Every structure is written in C-alpha cells, then in structure tokens.
Amino acid sequence: MTPSFSSYLVNHPFGDPGLYVEIKWARRALLFDLGQNEALGPTRLLRAGDIFVSHTHMDHFIGFDRILRVALGRGKALRLFGPPGLIANVTGKLQGYTWNLVDGYPLTIEVHEFHVHEIRSATFLASEGFEPRGAAPRSRSNTAVFSVLEDPMFTVQAMALNHRIPSFGYALQEQFHINVNKEKLRAEGLPVGSWLKELKQHLWQGQPDDFRFTATLFFEHRREEREFQLAEARDRFVTITRGQKIAYVVDARYDDENEAKIVDLAREADIFYCEAPYLDRDADKARERYHLTARQAGLMARKAGVRTLVVFHFSPRYTGMGDLIVKEAMEAFAGA
Ligand SMILES: [Zn+2]
Ligand SMILES: [Zn+2]
Numbered sequence: 001m002t003p004s005f006s007s008y009l010v011n012h013p014f015g016d017p018g019l020y021v022e023i024k025w026a027r028r029a030l031l032f033d034l035g036q037n038e039a040l041g042p043t044r045l046l047r048a049g050d051i052f053v054s055h056t057h058m059d060h061f062i063g064f065d066r067i068l069r070v071a072l073g074r075g076k077a078l079r080l081f082g083p084p085g086l087i088a089n090v091t092g093k094l095q096g097y098t099w100n101l102v103d104g105y106p107l108t109i110e111v112h113e114f115h116v117h118e119i120r121s122a123t124f125l126a127s128e129g130f131e132p133r134g135a136a137p138r139s140r141s142n143t144a145v146f147s148v149l150e151d152p153m154f155t156v157q158a159m160a161l162n163h164r165i166p167s168f169g170y171a172l173q174e175q176f177h178i179n180v181n182k183e184k185l186r187a188e189g190l191p192v193g194s195w196l197k198e199l200k201q202h203l204w205q206g207q208p209d210d211f212r213f214t215a216t217l218f219f220e221h222r223r224e225e226r227e228f229q230l231a232e233a234r235d236r237f238v239t240i241t242r243g244q245k246i247a248y249v250v251d252a253r254y255d256d257e258n259e260a261k262i263v264d265l266a267r268e269a270d271i272f273y274c275e276a277p278y279l280d281r282d283a284d285k286a287r288e289r290y291h292l293t294a295r296q297a298g299l300m301a302r303k304a305g306v307r308t309l310v311v312f313h314f315s316p317r318y319t320g321m322g323d324l325i326v327k328e329a330m331e332a333f334a335g336a
Contacts (some may be wrong), residue, residue: 004153004174005244007271010037013312013322015211016059017250019273020044021172023153025197030156032170032248032273037063042070050149052156053082054250055167056089061268064093068109072126075106081148081158083166086113087122087132091127094130102126112246114168144261145171152204154243159265161252163290169252169265169293173241178203184237194217199238202230250275250313251291259300266304276311276329279318291315294325298332309333 002024010018016035023029031037032046036059040048045067054060071078080086090111105126112121118137124130142145149156154174160166178200185192195215202213209231217224234240247266252275254260266272278286280295294311301309311329314322 002078002179003244003270005172005246007246007273009273009310010039011035011311013314013325014316014319015039016063017054017275017313018060018063019246019248020048021246022047025200026153030172033060033250034063035059035061036066037066046074046076049077050079050156051081052148052158052168052170052248053080053086054169054248055083055163055165056086057251060250061089062299064090067153072102072107077108077110079110079112079149081112081156082114083115083160083168084115084120087111087120090122090124091132092097094124099126104128112148113141114146114160114166116147119148119232145265145294152201152206157265159261161249161258161261163251163253167251169247169249169262171248171265171269172246174245175204176243177241179239179241181237181239188236190237191217191219199228199230199233203234203240204236219287226270245269246331247272247274247304251290252292253287254292254296259296259303262300263304266301266306269304269306271308271310272301272304272306272313273310273312274329275313276325277313277315279321279325279328282317294329294330298329298334301329 001255004024005021007019007021010020017033018035018037019032021030029047033054107126109124112119120137120141121135122132124132145157145159147155148158154172157171158168161169177281181299195217198215207230211230214225214227217226244273247269249262269275275292276294276295276297277291280293283293286293314325318325
C-alpha cells in the first residue's frame with residue numbers, strides 16, 4: 001500500500017518545530033507551524049498552500065517572513081489557520097515592510113483564526129498593499145475537536161490546548177484510502193496513468209455509483225478514450241481501506257484536561273508528532289512553562305493507541321542528550 005501522505009519534521013528535534021506533509025498525486029503540501037524553515041527549499045515551501053499554526057510564539061511563527069518572500073510575485077494563494085490574534089499578527093508582520101511596488105503581484109493571503117464559537121477571517125492582497133479585508137465570521141461546532149479544512153480527500157481538525165494561551169493541536173485524516181490493484185489492471189490489459197488519479201478524485205468527491213466518466217488511457221503505442229462506470233471501476237481495480245491519520249501536538253501543559261484532549265485528537269493515528277521538550281526529571285519545570293515531558297508524550301501516545309510516535313521540540317538544555325529524550329518517550333509508549 002502506498003500511503004497518500006508522506007510527512008517529516010522541518011528541522012531536527014532541537015530546531016524550531018514544524019511538520020511538512022506532502023499529499024501524493026496532488027502536488028500539494030500542508031505545513032504545520034511556521035518556525036525557521038530554511039530546510040525546506042522554495043519549491044517545497046511553495047507547495048504548502050495551507051499552513052496550520054499552533055500559536056504565534058516566535059519559534060512557531062518566525063518563518064512567516066520566508067514563506068511571504070518566496071510566495072511574493074508567484075501568483076500564490078496562501079491560507080493560514082491558527083489561534084485568536086493571528087490576523088493581528090499577520091497584519092503586524094505585513095506592516096513591517098513597504099509595499100509600494102507590488103501592485104502587480106498576484107499573492108493573496110487568507111487568514112482564519114479560531115474563536116470559541118466562530119472562525120474569523122481576513123484576506124490580504126499584494127495588489128492592495130496588504131491592507132486587511134475582513135470577512136463575515138463563520139460559526140463553528142462547539143466541540144473540543146472541530147473541523148478547519150475539508151477537502152474531498154481529507155480533513156484537518158483542530159483543538160485548543162492549554163499553553164497559558166491557546167495552542168492548537170491538529171489532526172489530518174484521509175477520508176479513506178484507495179489502493180490501486182496493479183495486478184488486476186495488468187490482467188485486463190489496462191495501463192496505469194493519470195486516469196487512475198481521475199478515478200480517485202471521483203471516489204473522493206463521493207460521486208454516485210452509476211457516475212460515468214471518460215478516461216484517456218495511454219498504451220505503449222496508442223491512446224484510447226474509454227468510458228467507465230464508477231462503481232464498476234472501483235470494484236474491479238481498487239481496494240478501499242482505512243485512511244491515514246497524522247496528529248501534531250506542540251506546546252501544551254500536562255494536566256487532566258489537556259491529556260484527555262490530546263488522547264482524543266491523536267486516537268489511532270498512524271503517526272503522532274508530539275512535543276517532548278523536557279525529561280521527566282524536570283517535570284516541574286515543564287509544568288511551569290506549560291510544556292510536556294518525554295514520558296508524558298509517550299504515555300499519551302500509548303493511551304491514544306497510535307502506531308508510531310515521533311517526539312521533537314527538545315529544549316536546548318538537553319543538547320547532546322536527544323537520545324535520552326527519545327528513549328524516555330519510547331519506554332513510556334511501550335509501557336515499559
Ligand atoms: Zn509556545
Ligand atoms: Zn514552542
């Protein structure tokens with residue numbers, strides 16, 4: 001099975017936190033947090049049109065300038081999602097520069113900030129010198145976990161955690177996974193190719209069983225247009241399985257409420273990226289600073305039944321001791 005998402009941390013675990021998730025087939029990526037991001041080249045950075053910010057402490061937001069610079073002049077639409085105050089933060093960043101020569105630039109930045117009952121939005125256009133344009137707020141569900149982006153293929157959910165300010169954890173969930181059965185294609189003499197991408201799109205869009213589509217098949221020496229019925233193509237060429245889930249949690253205190261929320265958000269994730277700035281011997285310090293310890297990350301990953309745990313956002317006080325942090329987290333995760 002080829003997973004639809006491939007994910008990796010933007011920096012090493014002592015560097016600024018950030019997670020990059022590539023969506024296969026789509027030439028599209030999602031970025032969680034905007035710390036230092038030089039490690040992502042311009043091509044990768046440009047692919048990340050949707051950016052989810054946990055909170056705007058400097059180590060989670062200083063990379064905004066770089067993405068702004070890379071995207072400027074390239075006809076990009078950037079969407080940022082994050083905590084209350086994000087619109088003001090973006091406004092402040094944009095007001096830090098002079099914009100008299102960018103009116104021909106097609107960059108648009110949309111910002112969505114999560115409040116308890118609603119999502120407030122603003123748009124900034126390069127062609128208007130990035131003067132903020134407000135939009136009517138959308139109401140949101142009152143549940144602790146709420147949906148912030150819905151795509152036919154996946155959803156992104158958010159949850160506010162206590163970091164003395166709200167720090168948002170996120171879960172990315174593929175609706176369902178479509179595996180193409182290449183053996184069957186071969187047996188029927190059909191080629192692989194972009195028509196399979198179209199088939200997947202129709203399935204993700206929830207088209208009805210009797211939906212018909214015409215696909216262009218590229219054989220070795222010829223091309224052929226062929227009509228398929230969706231249900232028939234689905235039953236013959238693909239297998240549908242559970243979708244992939246990735247959870248991302250940073251900067252949160254270990255208390256009963258946060259624990260219950262994090263376990264809920266990360267439940268049965270394939271990969272759970274969780275901060276682990278402190279060793280458990282410094283749990284008091286972690287609590288004071290509204291952060292987790294490695295052991296706490298491991299315990300929550302275990303409770304949530306995740307498949308893989310990745311810890312990061314290590315405090316510089318442990319420089320050279322990264323393996324100790326990982327060991328502590330993994331022991332708690334394994335129930336040792
Ligand atoms: Zn923070
Ligand atoms: Zn942080």
